[in-house]
Amino acid sequence: MKKNGEKIVKWVLIGISILFLLVMLILPLFEVIVRALQDGWRSYGRAIMAKNTLSALQVTLIATIIALTVNTLFGLTAAWLITKFDFRGKNVLSTLIDIPFSISPVIAGLAYIMTFGRTGWATPLIEKINDAFGTDISLVFSVPGVVLATIFVTFPFISREIIPILHTQGREEEEAASMMGAGGVTIFRKITFPHIKWGLLYGMILCTARAFGEFGAVYAVSKARGKTFTLPLEIDALYMAGSSDSITQAFAVSSLLVGMAVVVLILKNIVEYHGRKKGVR
Numbered sequence: 001m002k003k004n005g006e007k008i009v010k011w012v013l014i015g016i017s018i019l020f021l022l023v024m025l026i027l028p029l030f031e032v033i034v035r036a037l038q039d040g041w042r043s044y045g046r047a048i049m050a051k052n053t054l055s056a057l058q059v060t061l062i063a064t065i066i067a068l069t070v071n072t073l074f075g076l077t078a079a080w081l082i083t084k085f086d087f088r089g090k091n092v093l094s095t096l097i098d099i100p101f102s103i104s105p106v107i108a109g110l111a112y113i114m115t116f117g118r119t120g121w122a123t124p125l126i127e128k129i130n131d132a133f134g135t136d137i138s139l140v141f142s143v144p145g146v147v148l149a150t151i152f153v154t155f156p157f158i159s160r161e162i163i164p165i166l167h168t169q170g171r172e173e174e175e176a177a178s179m180m181g182a183g184g185v186t187i188f189r190k191i192t193f194p195h196i197k198w199g200l201l202y203g204m205i206l207c208t209a210r211a212f213g214e215f216g217a218v219y220a221v222s223k224a225r226g227k228t229f230t231l232p233l234e235i236d237a238l239y240m241a242g243s244s245d246s247i248t249q250a251f252a253v254s255s256l257l258v259g260m261a262v263v264v265l266i267l268k269n270i271v272e273y274h275g276r277k278k279g280v281r
Contacts, residue, residue, distance in 0.1 A: 047252035075158025109220020145221035161203030
């Protein structure tokens with residue numbers, strides 16, 4: 001009788017989970033694909049190959065690649081520093097890493113405007129650099145501003161995946177290798193990296209997924225459609241135009257993000273599988 005009751009509870013929970021996923025995730029995504037193709041493949045191709053769409057895709061990829069590179073270097077450095085060394089301010093550094101989790105992305109974007117915008121305190125310094133080197137650097141309402149905003153909202157992901165792994169690993173192996181004469185690079189390559197490689201990949205995938213879909217912080221520092229818009233901003237602009245054609249185009253461009261999300265999800269599952277197999281996650 002008890003086993004029958006457990007089976008009923010199990011199947012009820014499974015049914016609720018499947019229903020929730022069906023209503024909240026699968027059906028909305030399916031609707032995006034259906035609406036994207038409702039005017040046919042030719043219309044879909046025109047929407048995907050439109051000048052503004054290609055520009056938005058390019059800016060999205062540039063911001064994602066740079067943010068991923070910067071955050072990978074920062075994540076490795078911060079994680080190694082926090083777990084392998086003792087110093088004053090260690091808890092403060094660990095807390096600061098989590099700021100993007102607790103601050104609205106829109107506030108982050110506005111903070112960049114107040115810092116690097118026309119009336120920002122850093123503007124005189126930027127103008128001096130431009131005058132000295134003959135450059136035209138602009139950190140708001142430009143692609144560099146989009147990159148900075150993307151870096152801000154994504155930088156905790158990699159370090160937060162690596163830190164628990166390094167805490168679990170401890171310091172004994174590195175200290176023993178150091179006593180035997182191994183250098184820092186050798187210790188990292190031979191001892192540290194094999195422990196963290198799956199966690200690092202997992203964090204990089206999360207960072208990529210977050211960068212693809214960022215809207216709030218990027219919206220605050222990006223105002224030129226066809227130049228600094230990312231895919232989420234281009235989708236918003238098309239949908240808010242209000243015409244039936246532009247809304248269909250918005251769904252077509254949305255399908256790009258859906259496809260990118262599916263690829264990221266597949267990679268995430270592969271990394272999770274290998275991580276569990278190696279006993280990392």
